[in-house]
Amino acid sequence: MSSATETGNLALALRQLVKHFNGVQALSGATLEVERGTVHGLIGQNGAGKSTLIKILAGLYQPDEGTIEIDGVTHERLTAHDVEKLGIHFIHQDRLLVPSFTVGEALFLGREPRLAGLPFLDRRAIRRQAEKILDKYFGLKLPANALISELTTAQKQIVQITRALLDKPSILVFDEPTAALVRREADILFDLIRRLRADGITIIYISHYLNEIEALCDRATILRNGKDVSTVDPRTTSAAKIASLMVARDIEEMFPKTAATIGKPALTTNALTKAGKFRNVSLNMREGEIVGLTGLLGSGAKDLVRVLFGLEAADSGEIVIEGENGRPRSPAAAVARRLALVPEDRRGDGVALGLSVAENTTLASLKRFTRFGFLQSNREHSEVDRLIEQLAIKTNGRFAPVRTLSGGNQQKVALAKWLSRQSSLYILDEPTVGVDIGSKVEIYNLIGKLAERGAAILVLSSDLPELVGITDRILVLYRGVVTREFISSETTPDAILAEATGALDLRSGEHRNVV
Numbered sequence: 001m002s003s004a005t006e007t008g009n010l011a012l013a014l015r016q017l018v019k020h021f022n023g024v025q026a027l028s029g030a031t032l033e034v035e036r037g038t039v040h041g042l043i044g045q046n047g048a049g050k051s052t053l054i055k056i057l058a059g060l061y062q063p064d065e066g067t068i069e070i071d072g073v074t075h076e077r078l079t080a081h082d083v084e085k086l087g088i089h090f091i092h093q094d095r096l097l098v099p100s101f102t103v104g105e106a107l108f109l110g111r112e113p114r115l116a117g118l119p120f121l122d123r124r125a126i127r128r129q130a131e132k133i134l135d136k137y138f139g140l141k142l143p144a145n146a147l148i149s150e151l152t153t154a155q156k157q158i159v160q161i162t163r164a165l166l167d168k169p170s171i172l173v174f175d176e177p178t179a180a181l182v183r184r185e186a187d188i189l190f191d192l193i194r195r196l197r198a199d200g201i202t203i204i205y206i207s208h209y210l211n212e213i214e215a216l217c218d219r220a221t222i223l224r225n226g227k228d229v230s231t232v233d234p235r236t237t238s239a240a241k242i243a244s245l246m247v248a249r250d251i252e253e254m255f256p257k258t259a260a261t262i263g264k265p266a267l268t269t270n271a272l273t274k275a276g277k278f279r280n281v282s283l284n285m286r287e288g289e290i291v292g293l294t295g296l297l298g299s300g301a302k303d304l305v306r307v308l309f310g311l312e313a314a315d316s317g318e319i320v321i322e323g324e325n326g327r328p329r330s331p332a333a334a335v336a337r338r339l340a341l342v343p344e345d346r347r348g349d350g351v352a353l354g355l356s357v358a359e360n361t362t363l364a365s366l367k368r369f370t371r372f373g374f375l376q377s378n379r380e381h382s383e384v385d386r387l388i389e390q391l392a393i394k395t396n397g398r399f400a401p402v403r404t405l406s407g408g409n410q411q412k413v414a415l416a417k418w419l420s421r422q423s424s425l426y427i428l429d430e431p432t433v434g435v436d437i438g439s440k441v442e443i444y445n446l447i448g449k450l451a452e453r454g455a456a457i458l459v460l461s462s463d464l465p466e467l468v469g470i471t472d473r474i475l476v477l478y479r480g481v482v483t484r485e486f487i488s489s490e491t492t493p494d495a496i497l498a499e500a501t502g503a504l505d506l507r508s509g510e511h512r513n514v515v
Contacts, residue, residue, distance in 0.1 A: 009035050009036050010033055010034065010035060010036070010069070010072070011034050011035065011036040011037075011070075011071065011170065011171055011202040012032070012033075012034050012057070012068075012069065012070050012071070012088075012171065012202075013031075013032070013033045013034075013067075013068075013069040014030070014031060014032045014033075014053065014056065014057060014066065014067075014068055014069075015031045015033075015066055015067045015069070016029045016030075016031060016065065016066045016067065017029070017030045017031070017053065017056060017063045017065070017066035018063060018064045018065035018066055019052050019056065019061060019063050019064055019226075020064055025226055026049055026052040026226055027049045027052050027053060027056075027063070027066075027226045027227070028049075028225065028226040028227045029066075029226075029227050030049055030053055030066075030223060030226060030227050030228050031221075031228050032053060032221050032228065033221075033231070034171075034202060034204060034219075035202075035218070035219070036200070036202050037197060037200045037201070037202060038197065038202060038203070038218040038219065039193060039194075039197050039203040039205055039216050039217045039218055040202070040203065040204050040205065040217060040218065040219050040220065040221065041205050041206075041207065041213040041216070041217035041219070041220030041221070041234060042054070042204060042205070042206045042220070042221055042223070043206070043207065043208070043210070043213060043220055043221070043222055043223070043242070043246065044222060044223035044224055044246055045224070045246055045462065045463075045464070045497075048223040048224050048225065048226070048246070049223045049225075049226040049227070050206055050223055052226075053223070054090075054173060054175065054204075054206065056068070056078070057078070057083070057088065057173070058078075058080060058083055058088075058090055058173075059077075059078035059079045059080040059081070059082055059083045060080065062077050062078075070086050070088070071086075071170075084167075086170070086171075087167070087168070087169045087170035087171060088169065088170070088171045088172075088173070089164035089167060089169040089171070089172055089173070090164075090172075090173045090175065091157070091160055091161055091164060091172060091173065091174045091175065091177055092160075092175050097148045097156055097159060097160060098148060099147070099148050099149035100147065100148070100149065101147070101148050102145050102146060102147060102148070103130055103134075103142055103143065103145070103146050103148065103151070103159055104123070104126035104127050104129075104130035104145070105126065106148055106159055106163065107126075107129075107130050107133065107159060107162060107163050107166065108126055108129070108130070108166075109163075111166070112126065113125040113126055113129065127145060133162055133165075133166070134158070134162060137161075137162055137165060137192065138158055138162070138188070138192065142155060142158070142159075153185075154185035154188070154189075157177065157189070161192070169201060170201065170202060171201070171202045171203075171204065172196065172201055172202070172203050172204070173203075173204040173206070174193070174203065174204070174205050174206065174207075175206045176206055176207055176208070176297060177189060177205075177207070178207065178209065178212065186212075190212075190215065190216060193205070193216060194216070205217055208296040208297065208500075208501055209296065209501050209502055210234075210239045210242055210243070210497075210498065210501040210502070211239075211501065211502045213234045213242075214234045214235060214239065217234050217235075218233070218235075219231055219232070219233060219234075220232055220233075220234045220242070222242065222245045222246055224245065224246060229245050230245050232245075239498050239501070240494055240495075240498055243493075243494040243495075243497040243498045243501075244494045246497060255444055255466075255469025255470050258445075258448030258449065258451060258452050259452070260288035260289070260290075260448070260451040260452045260454075261288050261454075262286050262287070262288045262289050262472075263286055263287030263288050263454060264286065264287055265284060265285070265286055265287075265320070265322075265323075266285050266286055266287050266289075266321070266322060266424065266425050266456035267283075267284075267285045267308070267319070267320070267321050267322075267425055267456060267458075268282075268283070268284045268285070268319070268320040269281055269282055269283050269308075269317060269318065269319050269320075270282050270317055270318045270320075271316065271317040271318075272304070272307065272314050272316075272317030272318070272319065273314060273315050273316045273317050274300075274303055274304075274307055274312065274313075274314050274315055275315050276480075277300045277303035277304075277480060278299075278300030278301075278303055278304055278477065278480040278481070279480055279481060280317075280481070280482075281300075281304060281317070281477075281482055282482075283475060283482070285425070285456045285457075285458060286456060287424075287454045287455070287456055288451050288452070288454050288455070288456070289451065289456055289457070289472050289473075290447060290448075290451050290457045290459060290470060290471045290472050291456075291457070291458050291459070291471060291472065291473050291474075291475065292459050292460075292461065292467035292468075292470075292471035292473065292474035292475065292488065293305075293458060293459065293460045293461075293474070293475050293477070294460070294461060294462060294464065294467055294474065294475075294476055294477070294496065294500055295476060295477030295478060295500055296462075296478075296500055296501065298479070299477040299478055299479060299480065299500070300477050300479075300480040300481075301460055301477045302429070302460070304477070305341070305427055305429055305458075305460055307327070308328075308334070308339070308427060308458075309328065309331055309334045309339060309341040309427060310327075310328030310329055310330045310331045310332075310333050310334040311331060313327070313329070314327055321337045321338075321339065321425065322337070322338070322424070322425075324337065335364065335421070335423075338421075338422070338423050338424040338425060339423065339425050339426075339427065340417075340418030340421065340423035340425065340426045340427065341427045341429065342411070342414045342415060342418070342426070342427070342428045342429065342431060343414075343429050344429040344430040344433060346407075346410055346411055346414050347410065350410070350411070350414035351402045351410055351413050351414050351417075352402065353401070353402050353403035354401065354402075354403065355401070355402060356398065356399045356400060356401055356402065357384065357388065357393065357395050357397075357398050357399070357400055357402060357405070357413055358380065358381065358384040358398040358399060360402050360413050360414075360416075360417060361383070361384045361387055361398075361413060361416045361417055361420050362380050362383065362384065362417075362420055363417055364417050364418065364420070364421045365417075365420045365421040365422070368383075368420070369383070381398060383420055384398045384416075384420075385398060387416040387419055387420060388416075390419075391412045391415065391416055391419075391442075391446060392412075392442060393405070393409050393412045393413060393416070394406065394409050395409065408440070408442070408443070411431065411432070411443060412442070412443070412446070415443075415446060423455070424454070424455055424456070425455065425456045425457075425458075426447075426450060426455055426456070426457045426458070427457075427458045427460070428447070428457065428458070428459045428460065428461075429460045430460065430461055430462065430463075431443055431447070431459060431461070432444075432461075432463065432466060433463075440466075444466075444469070444470050447459070447470055448470070459471060464493035464496050464497055465493050467488070467493075467496070468488050468491060468492065468493055468496070469488075471488045472487075472488055473485055473486065473487060473488060474486040474488055474491070474496060476496060476499045476500050477500075478499065478500060478502050479502070483499060484499050486499075
């Protein structure tokens with residue numbers, strides 16, 4: 001039992017919350033108890049249930065089961081209006097501000113000072129009060145007439161926080177607030193959070209960065225698979241222990257091992273850099289090798305994948321693909337060099353939901369099945385049927401719309417598209433996100449078979465047991481820099497998570513501080 005419960009000084013208590021979405025259980029009895037005037041961390045891997053829990057607190061979702069208690073009062077349900085009246089405010093990563101508003105207009109939206117006896121805005125008062133408030137809370141001289149669209153990410157966040165403070169909140173929820181901040185900006189935010197705690201405001205701080213949790217939080221609740229697994233004092237609990245609580249350890253039986261022969265270099269990057277995203281990334285992938293890539297939101301991992309596939313341009317550095325130097329300038333150029341990308345958002349980018357299994361499968365390789373400009377349907381259908389059987393795609397037939405398939409089978413169709421193209425280098429972005437456990441194992445088998453056939457495979461994933469289970473090596477990006485390479489058979493999800501969060505370096509006992 002946490003100290004918050006023992007003191008009876010709870011600002012809020014969400015107890016035994018259960019929430020389902022279309023039959024999928026997002027929360028399975030999660031509890032969050034937060035003591036008044038403290039900074040309470042909420043941590044867990046992607047999909048652990050953090051967002052669902054907070055959206056219930058925000059009144060955006062209603063729990064299927066469980067109780068909600070705010071300042072000792074039990075609420076059967078919360079609406080967004082109720083939450084605001086209770087003094088609970090949220091600082092989102094997305095900076096929910098109107099881009100065309102000035103700083104003053106954004107701060108006083110809904111509470112604008114007006115000219116005496118007139119319906120017109122008192123713009124001089126707005127400007128004067130905005131400058132005074134920003135100076136009070138941040139010691140910042142931010143032009144009140146500046147447009148929100150002209151501000152930096154940190155400045156937008158400051159406006160968002162200041163707007164919340166105008167309502168004299170009792171509870172502030174920070175959702176991944178430093179994801180897009182540089183170190184100096186993050187330090188300013190940390191100082192403010194400490195001042196708010198000293199003023200008696202209760203803070204819930206959601207972050208993947210365990211070093212931030214340790215530096216700021218009095219207590220931290222850890223979620224895993226939709227349930228709280230522990231509430232700890234992060235100042236006295238090791239980062240390795242917290243990391244071990246965040247990940248499951250029983251992974252061996254899930255990941256079938258294959259024996260692939262490692263061949264010649266397939267893809268090499270040298271000092272690849274994209275300003276503000278990642279820098280000096282050098283990696284070397286060989287035929288038959290499965291390389292893992294991971295990093296938190298804002299680490300640059302997603303941007304690296306986009307650059308490799310020609311969706312974005314690097315600023316400097318080189319990419320060598322199968323001995324040919326030159327960065328792909330477009331996805332078409334990447335595909336021409338036998339690269340394949342299976343994106344995270346398969347429904348939006350990986351497959352065409354309105355088209356059939358057959359149409360999706362041959363979408364990237366129609367030239368293989370045409371002669372004199374005419375599609376040879378028999379050849380196409382033979383290839384589609386072969387891939388349906390090979391990948392064990394559960395479908396009513398080659399003409400079934402892809403939208404009627406399960407998530408796992410849609411992902412198999414996305415893979416089939418590139419197998420039909422006869423690609424040799426695969427980039428898989430979160431290949432099993434939203435996929436049931438049975439389909440996950442089937443996809444792991446497919447990845448292993450691709451490696452056995454000589455394909456080089458890069459797997460970007462936030463599922464750390466998955467990475468350890470299916471890859472040969474794992475690269476970790478932290479704030480745009482590859483900080484470490486792990487041999488998969490010689491490491492654990494705990495160690496990778498500690499590296500990715502910038503927490504205690506398990507080798508030296510020192511904090512990693514990459515800016």
